Amino acid sequence: NKDNTEGFPQNILELLDGFKASKTLFTASRLGVFDVLNVSGLTVEEVANRIDASLLGTERLLDAAVSLGLLYKLKCEDKLVYRNTDQARQFLVSDSPLSLHAYILHCNDKIWPLFTDLENAVREGTRQHERTFGKKSENVFKDVYFNNDEVTVHFMKAMHSIAKVTGRDVATAFDLSHFRTACDVGGCTGAMAYEFTKAHPELSVIVFDLPAVIEMRSHFQSVEEDSRVSFVAGDFFKDDLPKADLYILARILHDWSDEKIHELLSKLSKTCTPGSGLLLSEILLDEDRTKPSRALLQALSMTEGRQRSAAEYSNLIKKHGFSPVQTRYTGNMLDAMLFVKDDEA
Ligand code: SAM
Numbered sequence: 082n083k084d085n086t087e088g089f090p091q092n093i094l095e096l097l098d099g100f101k102a103s104k105t106l107f108t109a110s111r112l113g114v115f116d117v118l119n120v121s122g123l124t125v126e127e128v129a130n131r132i133d134a135s136l137l138g139t140e141r142l143l144d145a146a147v148s149l150g151l152l153y154k155l156k157c158e159d160k161l162v163y164r165n166t167d168q169a170r171q172f173l174v175s176d177s178p179l180s181l182h183a184y185i186l187h188c189n190d191k192i193w194p195l196f197t198d199l200e201n202a203v204r205e206g207t208r209q210h211e212r213t214f215g216k217k218s219e220n221v222f223k224d225v226y227f228n229n230d231e232v233t234v235h236f237m238k239a240m241h242s243i244a245k246v247t248g249r250d251v252a253t254a255f256d257l258s259h260f261r262t263a264c265d266v267g268g269c270t271g272a273m274a275y276e277f278t279k280a281h282p283e284l285s286v287i288v289f290d291l292p293a294v295i296e297m298r299s300h301f302q303s304v305e306e307d308s309r310v311s312f313v314a315g316d317f318f319k320d321d322l323p324k325a326d327l328y329i330l331a332r333i334l335h336d337w338s339d340e341k342i343h344e345l346l347s348k349l350s351k352t353c354t355p356g357s358g359l360l361l362s363e364i365l366l367d368e369d370r371t372k373p374s375r376a377l378l379q380a381l382s383m384t385e386g387r388q389r390s391a392a393e394y395s396n397l398i399k400k401h402g403f404s405p406v407q408t409r410y411t412g413n414m415l416d417a418m419l420f421v422k423d424d425e426a
Contacts, residue, residue, distance in 0.1 A: 105145045106173075107189035110182055114146065115165055115173040122155060122162035172246070179246050187239030191225075195382040208384050221336075221384050227293040234297050241270040241301055244331070247415045248276030251331060251362045254409040254417040257281050260358055264289055264325035266317055266349070267333040270301040271310050277329070278309045285309040287323045291316060317345055322352050331362040332415065334394065335379075336386040342397055350401035350422070359403050359420040365410065366390040375414070391418060 109115065117123065117131040129139035143163050146152045151173065153164045165174065175182040194213045195202070202209040210218035210225050218224040226236040251273065257263075261283060265274045268288035277286050288295075288310065295314035313323050318341070322328070328349055334342050349359070364376040368390045371377075376388040389397075395405050395418070403420035410416050 101145075102149055103188070104193070105142065105149060106151065107185055107193065109142055109146050109151065110173060110175075110185045111189060112142075113175070114142070115151075115169050115182075116175050118152065118163060118165045119170065119174045122153075122157060122164040124160050124162055128163060179242075181242050181246065183235070183238035184240075184242040187235065190235075192382055199381060202381065209382065210384065218384065222291065223293075227291065230297060233293050234300050237270050237294060237297060237301065240332075241272045243414065244269070244272035244276070247362075247411075247413050248273045249280065250411040250413040251360075251415055251417050252276040252280040254411060255360070255407055255419045257284065257327065257358070257360075260284060260327040262287070262325040263327040263329055263360075264323045265329040265331065266322065266345075268329070268331070269294055270298060271312065272301070273329065273331050274310045275307055278307050284327075285311070286329075287325060288312045289315055289317065289323055317348070322349060324352065325357075327358040327360060328353070329360045329362070331360075334361065334397075335363050335388055336383070338385045338387070339397060341385070343400070346398060346401040350403070353403075353422040355422050355424045357422040359398065359422070361394055361398070361418045361420070362415045363394065364388065364414065365394070365408070365416040365418070368392055391416075394418060395420075 112132045112134060114128065114132060117128055123131070125140045125143060126136060128143060129136045132139065134142075143152060144154070147154045147163070151166060151169050153166055155162055155164060171177055171179055172181045173185075174180060195209050198209055198213045201212060208218050210216065210221055214225060216224060216228075227233045257277075258281065260281075263274075263277060263284055263286045265271070265277070265286055265288045267290055268274050268286070269290055271286075271288045274286035274288050278284055286309065288298075290312075292314040295312050298312055315321070337345070353359075364373060364379070366372070366376050366388050370390065380386075380388045391408050398420050399405070402423050404423055406419040406421050408416070408418045
């Protein structure tokens with residue numbers, strides 16, 4: 082057991098290599114390695130040929146991916162072939178049902194550049210998107226992610242892939258049988274909404290999101306038609322929210338300051354009647370804000386948002402007349418909290 086106390090800084094050495102491992106995954110995904118290996122095992126020459134890359138570079142990339150547990154390297158007759166692991170087949174092939182491919186590309190194209198500017202972000206603590214991408218970013222969604230249709234669809238694909246992987250656990254975290262209508266506020270492609278209707282046969286869900294997102298929803302809808310999911314375009318800071326028994330806020334509040342959250346919750350609270358539900362889904366920090374590190378690492382590239390603990394979210398939400406009912410640590414990427422609107426005083 083070589084840990085720090087014995088003088089061998091295993092964790093530091095692993096952290097030193099962390100960025101190389103991430104970039105190996107990003108590059109293999111970007112070049113389509115997991116897609117070309119999806120049908121059968123291939124030699125390095127065959128992979129290099131299909132991804133249109135150098136033999137030497139491809140061999141290095143494939144071997145690194147093998148060492149990270151993303152691929153197998155096997156002897157087949159007298160040739161060495163590379164194959165997808167089960168996990169690669171399930172999560173890395175671009176058209177698999179639970180593919181994380183789009184989210185991986187989002188990390189490569191949008192998050193990686195922000196992290197190369199981390200030192201400046203720490204020094205300045207300001208809007209990093211502006212420095213990194215050279216664009217005004219008063220509102221990161223409107224100014225960066227929904228800049229044009231192609232960029233919007235890329236962002237939506239990234240959100241869609243995470244929601245597909247995490248949505249079921251969020252949708253089944255609580256007994257929601259007494260709710261008939263839900264509004265998924267900032268519900269993007271509807272991926273989460275479909276998980277809710279699958280899990281709750283009596284529930285209909287309205288997905289509410291910005292017009293730029295709702296306009297592009299046809300890129301996703303053909304995959305899963307469900308008449309119990311509908312879409313409404315609007316801005317949750319400016320427009321009225323659709324009426325519903327249950328409001329879902331999945332991966333919304335962490336993007337905003339307390340001030341903005343109060344603005345949104347105040348409007349939401351006025352739309353609710355006693356007994357209405359509010360389901361929050363976020364990565365919940367421990368109360369001493371030391372774990373989980375994926376939440377704290379994500380916070381490094383945030384603009385005005387912040388990661389919060391269950392008690393912090395509870396305090397924000399209670400101010401708007403809701404009481405906490407239950408908190409679920411799903412063990413998945415997203416945890417969940419359920420609140421109910423109090424009787425009028
Ligand atoms: N809830 C989805 C999920 O969990 O997969 C998407 C989360 S994504 C981080 C944030 C979503 O909020 C995006 O779909 C974005 O378009 C939406 N959003 C941001 N600002 C908004 C606003 N002012 N009004 C409505 N939707 C907004």
